[in-house]
Amino acid sequence: MAIEEKTLTNLSPERSINTRFTKPDVNRRLEDKKEILVIDQLKKVYPTAKGDYVVLDNLKLSVKQSEFISIIGHSGCGKSTLLTMIAGLNSISGGQISVDNEVVHGAGPDRAVVFQSPSLLPWLSTLDNVMLGVKQVFPHATKKQKLEICKYYLDKVGLGNDFNKKANTLSQGMQQRVGIARAFALKPKVLLLDEPFGMLDSLTRGELQDVLLEVWNKEQITAVMITHDVDESIFLADRVIMMTSGPYAKIGDELVIPFDRPRKRKEILDHPAYYDYRGYLMDFLNH
Amino acid sequence: MKVLKNVGLIIGSIISFLIIWNMASNALYKRAVSTTITKIEKLQSKEAAEETRKRIESGDPSSQPNSLxxxxxxxxxxxxxxxxxxxxxxxxxxxxxxxxxxxxxxxxxxxxxxxxxxxPSFLDQTITSLKNIFWGVLLAISIAIPVGILMGLSKRFKTSINWFVQIFKPISPVVWFLLVQMIVNTIMTDPDSDNAFVITFISVGLCAMWATLVNTSVGVSSVDESYLNVSKVLRLGIGKKIFKVVLPASIPLIFTGLRITVSVAWMVLIAVEWLSQSPGLGGFVREEFQNGSSSSNAKIMVAMFVIGIIGVILDKLMASVQGLVSFENKSQSPSPLSIMRNMFISKKAA
Known part of the structure; x- marks a missing residue:
């Protein structure tokens, strides 16, 4: 894995301040795509002793087929709550979420999740961790076909030689690679990433961003990624969603990132608009 | 170097243990002799007492007083x-x-x-005891693990059954034995049937299963939330969820419970064998106790050490099995079984 000399997280902040620029409004790649994930009037309330605490209120969002969006916001603003609600792991207090015109009830492999902690089953090998999901999604495939799917994705994330390693013997970064392979192998309609690189050091984070993009370029699965890393969100996403701070959090602003795909880190960093986008996002987060 | 030092420490403490034991047994022996002689002097005559003293001093085994x-x-x-x-x-x-x-x-x-x-010889008795504990632990496992899983999975089931667990957990093996005896002797009236064996292993099982039951229920109910989220996203069925996620995740706790179960079972077994007149080490100890011959006390002491050593071996065995099946690689020193496994794997690879 080639690592860029300068990782995205190590940029000097003074280069990023430029508030006078016009927002791009369309991403041409997605013009004729249909909407696959639609969130409407979404509400999340946690009852507390002092009365209801409203985390999210009246949240609207729609994501197009093969669009990659990232959601940024301050910690505690409810972005993880939003993601777990899309995943079906958290109950919905109001409004609805639909995927491919079907209202979501409970969790399912059509919305694969890459969790913040790798969440592998530590007693299984990397292959078996991926296989567990593949067996659920492709119950009628032959054993050989299932094995091929698992091996293909593990190979893609750079674990081609570690099929039989126990998950708990791998480093965090390696475990998260398996987590990515497991999610893609489910062939989901929507891929949900919950700060997948938040626990990694910046070098590993850069590596894994490249791995993720490489796999994603092939499949172009609709992806929703939670992050609080501004550079990561620009590099990976077609659109960055900015959430206001809670309670009553909603979408404050959004920014289309019209860079072409496949993206190369160096080209993105050298792009004249990159620092405008970065400054715009920083500006939002600082107010 | 450190290992040698530790071995030295252990040998030193064994030697001092033997010395203290020997001193205590000498003192008690002397006391027992003098008590015997004064008793004879009081009840019979000085001559009879003198004669007894001579006989004891001559080392005749049949006239030695029973002491430590x-x-x-x-x-x-x-x-x-x-x-x-x-x-x-x-x-x-x-x-x-x-x-x-x-x-x-x-x-x-x-x-x-x-x-x-x-x-039966002493060895036969030991083997019988091992057989008894095997069936006892098997019974304990086959009740405690399924019930523990159910308790861990369903809060409702746990609430409805918890009083029962709390009340029956602290009951003494003696009472379990009596309870089981009441039931088994009513059901099994055939004179050829081995009631003592059945009563023994059931009492042992019922007495020892609680640690596994409680640990399984705690283990299952405290499975890492992220594993459960994975099973939800993958929409695993209930069977797959239990066998692929919940059980493997709770194996460390289940085995901690099993280790306690085995050591409790072994401790209880000797007492229950004694009570149930069953053959086995407990039966051996009871017979020697009732026999009261000059060699009885020594035989009881031998049984004591055998019981202790087997207890240690059983515990080490359980620890090794735990190391084999558990995904937590916490133990630093490799267990004998894991060494064997590693040898096997490396041979296979070569």
Missing amino acids: PSPLLVWKTAGLLLDDAHKVMKKKQDFYKKMEKTNAKLKQAGKESITYTGR
């Missing part, structure tokens, strides 16, 4: 018991050799063959 045996005597008795075991084994073999033809005929005629019914 010395380490040497226990060691010798262990040797005698081993010799006796060899003799009994030989007798048994001779018997079966002699009956070979008769038994073959009986088998052809569809009748039961004649079995050896002679006196």
Whole structure:
């Protein structure tokens, strides 16, 4: 894995301040795509002793087929709550979420999740961790076909030689690679990433961003990624969603990132608009 | 170097233990002798007392008072018991050799063959005890793990059954034994059936299962939320969820419970064998206690050490199995089983 000399997280902040620029409004790649994930009037309330605490209120969002969006916001603003609600792991207090015109009830492999902690089953090998999901999604495939799917994705994330390693013997970064392979192998309609690189050091984070993009370029699965890393969100996403701070959090602003795909880190960093986008996002987060 | 030092420490403490034991047994022996003689002097005459003293001092084994045996005597008795075991084994073999033809005929005629019914040796008793504990623990596992899983999975089931667990958990093995005896002796009235064995292993199982039951229920109910989220996203069915996620995740806790169960079972077993008149180490100890011959106390001490050593071996065995099946690689020192496994794997790879 080639690592860029300068990782995205190590940029000097003074280069990023430029508030006078016009927002791009369309991403041409997605013009004729249909909407696959639609969130409407979404509400999340946690009852507390002092009365209801409203985390999210009246949240609207729609994501197009093969669009990659990232959601940024301050910690505690409810972005993880939003993601777990899309995943079906958290109950919905109001409004609805639909995927491919079907209202979501409970969790399912059509919305694969890459969790913040790798969440592998530590007693299984990397292959078996991926296989567990593949067996659920492709119950009628032959054993050989299932094995091929698992091996293909593990190979893609750079674990081609570690099929039989126990998950708990791998480093965090390696475990998260398996987590990515497991999610893609489910062939989901929507891929949900919950700060997948938040626990990694910046070098590993850069590596894994490249791995993720490489796999994603092939499949172009609709992806929703939670992050609080501004550079990561620009590099990976077609659109960055900015959430206001809670309670009553909603979408404050959004920014289309019209860079072409496949993206190369160096080209993105050298792009004249990159620092405008970065400054715009920083500006939002600082107010 | 550190290992040598530790071995030295252990040997030192063993030697001091033997010395203290020997001193205590000498003191107690002297006290027992003087008590015996003063008693005879009081009840009979000075001459009778003098005669007894001479007999005791001459070393005649049948006239020695019963007190705490010395380490040497226990060691010798262990040797005698081993010799006796060899003799009994030989007798048994001779018997079966002699009956070979008769038994073959009986088998052809569809009748039961004649079995050896002679006196069991100390070794036979030990094996019987191991058999008893095996069935006892098996019973404990087959009740405690399924019920524990159910309790861990369903809050409702746990609430409805928890009072029962709390009340029956602290009950003494003696009471369990009486309860089981009431039921088993009512059901099994056939004089040929081995009631003592059934009563023993059921009491042991019921007495020892609680640690596994509680640990399984705690283990299952405290499975890492992220594993459960994975099972939700993958929409695993209930069976797959239990066997692929919940059980493997709770194995460390289940095995901690199992280790406690096995050591409790072994401790309880001796007492229950004593009560149920079942053969086994407990039965052996009871017989020697009631026999009261001059060698009885030494034999009881031998049994004590055998019980202790087997207890340690059982616990180490459980720890090794735990290391094999558990995904937590916490233990630094490799267990004997894991060393064997590693050898096997490396051979396979080569």
